[in-house]
Amino acid sequence: MTNFAKFLISINLSANSAYDKLDKGGQIKIDDLRNLLKKNLNENEIVSVFNYLDVDKMGSVDRSSFVGEIQRFMTAISKKTGKSLQEDSN
Secondary structure (H helix, E strand, C coil), X not given: CHHHHHHHHHCCCCHHHHHHHHCCCCCECHHHHHXXXXXXXXXXXXHHHHHHHCCCCCCCXXXXXXXXXXXXXXXXXXXXXXXXXXXXXX
């Protein structure tokens, strides 16, 4: 999760914007994560991120779970590194 959150910070993508980019049908599937992260995280890291977010083990992640968890990690990393987070314009 930490590497995923660091990646989003590095490309200035908020948790909400990341969800919008990944969402292909109402919920995120593991292949959606693979398509975004395959050049930046290895397969084990991608599976680990997805399994962490898929709390009900139904094979998908909804917006509230994704944004809440990712935002929590991004905030912690931002405080540690001093890097600011991308703000949503909504």
